Amino acid sequence: MAPTCKRRVxxxxxxxxxxxxxxxxxxxVAEKYDVxxxxxxxxxxxxxxxxxxxxxxxxxxxxLVDVAGGTGDIAFRFLNYVRSVRERQLQQKLRHHQNLSWQxxxxxxxxxxxxxxxxxxxxxxxxxxxxxxxxxxxxxxLGYSEGLSWVLGNAEELPFDDDKxxxxxxxxxxxxVTRIDLALxxxxxxxxxxxxxxxxxxxxxxxxxxxxxYDLYSFQVIPVLGEVIAGDxxxxxxxxxxxxxxxxxxxxxxxxxxxxxxxxxxxxxxxGIVAIHSGFKL
Amino acid sequence: xxxxxxxxxALLRAVRGAPGRAGLGRAVPRAEEEEEEEEExxxxxxxxxxxxxxxxxPLQKALLAAGSACAALWDPYRxxxxxxxxxxxxxxxxxxxxxxxxxxxxxxxxxxxxxxIRLSTLDMARLGGLPDGTLGREYxxxxxxxxxxxxxxxxxxFVDDEELAYVIQRYREVHDLMHTLLGMPTNMLGEVVVKWFxxxxxxxxxxxxxxxxxxxxxxARKLQVLATELLPWAVRxxxxxxxxxxxxxxxxWEQSVESLREEIGIFPPPAVCV
Numbered sequence: 053m054a055p056t057c058k059r060r061v062x063x064x065x066x067x068x069x070x071x072x073x074x075x076x077x078x079x080x081v082a083e084k085y086d087v088x089x090x091x092x093x094x095x096x097x098x099x100x101x102x103x104x105x106x107x108x109x110x111x112x113x114x115x116l117v118d119v120a121g122g123t124g125d126i127a128f129r130f131l132n133y134v135r136s137v138r139e140r141q142l143q144q145k146l147r148h149h150q151n152l153s154w155q156x157x158x159x160x161x162x163x164x165x166x167x168x169x170x171x172x173x174x175x176x177x178x179x180x181x182x183x184x185x186x187x188x189x190x191x192x193x194l195g196y197s198e199g200l201s202w203v204l205g206n207a208e209e210l211p212f213d214d215d216k217x218x219x220x221x222x223x224x225x226x227x228x229v230t231r232i233d234l235a236l237x238x239x240x241x242x243x244x245x246x247x248x249x250x251x252x253x254x255x256x257x258x259x260x261x262x263x264x265x266y267d268l269y270s271f272q273v274i275p276v277l278g279e280v281i282a283g284d285x286x287x288x289x290x291x292x293x294x295x296x297x298x299x300x301x302x303x304x305x306x307x308x309x310x311x312x313x314x315x316x317x318x319x320x321x322x323x324g325i326v327a328i329h330s331g332f333k334l
Numbered sequence: 335x336x337x338x339x340x341x342x343x344a345l346l347r348a349v350r351g352a353p354g355r356a357g358l359g360r361a362v363p364r365a366e367e368e369e370e371e372e373e374e375x376x377x378x379x380x381x382x383x384x385x386x387x388x389x390x391x392p393l394q395k396a397l398l399a400a401g402s403a404c405a406a407l408w409d410p411y412r413x414x415x416x417x418x419x420x421x422x423x424x425x426x427x428x429x430x431x432x433x434x435x436x437x438x439x440x441x442x443x444x445x446x447x448x449x450x451i452r453l454s455t456l457d458m459a460r461l462g463g464l465p466d467g468t469l470g471r472e473y474x475x476x477x478x479x480x481x482x483x484x485x486x487x488x489x490x491x492f493v494d495d496e497e498l499a500y501v502i503q504r505y506r507e508v509h510d511l512m513h514t515l516l517g518m519p520t521n522m523l524g525e526v527v528v529k530w531f532x533x534x535x536x537x538x539x540x541x542x543x544x545x546x547x548x549x550x551x552x553x554a555r556k557l558q559v560l561a562t563e564l565l566p567w568a569v570r571x572x573x574x575x576x577x578x579x580x581x582x583x584x585x586x587w588e589q590s591v592e593s594l595r596e597e598i599g600i601f602p603p604p605a606v607c608v
Binding site: 054210272273276277279280281284285 | 361375388393394397398401402404405412414418491
């Protein structure tokens with residue numbers, strides 16, 4: 053059976069503007085997105101995403117918007133994190149109450165069952181229907197239902213009110229936005245005062261030896277992996293090139309500051325292959 | 335189909351939209367084209383030579399060959415991987431095939447005229463109306479019985495010569511006609527027999543690998559039939575036959591399959607149920 057026919061990135065799409073072209077790239081890759089991420093990064097992308105959520109350190113009751121969150125990686129990690137924090141909270145509460153009656157103990161179990169997330173919520177927003185579809189399927193498969201919602205939206209023009217969210221994350225998504233400054237402005241708008249902006253993205257490696265190895269791997273191996281696993285050389289060639297064109301750490305930091313964020317900082321992971329930028333709306 | 339360079343340029347322009355980089359001299363189109371070509375050269379080493387061509391470095395070809403071999407073994411229905419394997423390993427066999435075509439008058443004409451076998455170029459109704467036993471009628475019967483279409487063949491992507499890309503394309507499009515001439519269906523056993531024939535005929539490493547590894551997935555009974563009857567016949571026919579790519583099939587739809595077999599040198603197929 054021949055692989056499902058993927059729409060080639062066509063001249064007509066080009067005429068509609070670059071957003072359409074990038075849309076088709078992700079429409080093509082949506083199905084195999086997670087498999088490709090694991091193969092290309094040898095599974096390390098999972099560690100990067102874990103570090104992002106640990107840095108976020110969300111407490112129960114946090115309202116998160118994960119933009120370009122497609123297949124739900126950050127959202128699921130967020131839900132796991134707040135669930136375990138909540139469990140620990142309830143356990144701590146129990147420990148401080150000595151001499152509990154059976155009624156009180158069963159009430160606390162009920163509390164845990166009825167509100168395991170502590171009112172935390174995550175909204176996954178993505179411009180691409182296929183990616184959202186893949187994400188919803190994954191959520192169902194993994195058993196995530198509470199505290200999770202899926203919204204179709206454009207990072208440059210979010211369908212949310214002002215001052216709504218506690219945390220805004222964008223993991224490996226801002227690179228694909230045409231007007232990064234607009235996306236940053238929207239991030240500022242939808243965050244509550246005191247809210248945090250977190251961006252996980254490929255960045256620049258300054259170490260020359262590592263940079264050469266990284267380039268070699270990126271240009272020689274990744275398109276091959278794309279062709280062999282997903283039958284799509286061009287999309288993964290695009291991926292590698294878009295990483296090279298993306299602003300380096302300091303430049304992105306300046307752009308985030310321009311949008312109005314304060315206490316902007318970045319943390320390099322793996323010598324700059326990936327960086328987490330953080331800023332606050334104060 | 336849009337050329338790779340133009341697509342990439344558009345995507346890069348989109349990503350470059352960040353404020354700090356806006357002033358990179360977009361005013362001169364020619365300079366931009368040169369910049370794109372320079373990028374292309376840095377990347378794969380060459381500029382695309384035909385629509386759908388993806389230039390690759392030797393390292394990329396080696397990785398592709400290994401990866402596609404594994405993928406094809408893992409999932410034999412990944413026809414695209416079999417195709418990629420053929421393209422990346424055919425650098426020695428394809429020029430030889432092309433030379434054989436050049437040295438034959440009919441093959442030479444095929445190289446000049448570049449006929450393509452696809453639904454848009456075939457008159458399916460006319461071919462279906464031909465008498466039984468003719469190449470055209472039997473080809474249509476084969477397509478219908480096995481529910482295949484000539485349009486599912488992958489275009490060549492990784493061959494770095496425009497003429498050789500056509501040769502491998504022709505080989506792929508003629509594959510269904512091989513099934514018809516050899517009388518083999520598209521099940522695993524039939525495909526293995528055709529691969530053995532093609533391996534002897536073309537010498538393409540992909541055919542050789544397919545012929546060697548294909549039988550792994552057959553049960554004992556089929557293996558026996560393969561080894562005792564079908565294989566010896568396929569190999570003998572392959573050796574005896576003239577180059578199958580030198581036949582202008584599009585001009586021989588009315589010819590009977592038997593006479594075409596005799597002309598090429600394919601022995602009549604053994605009477606076994608495949």
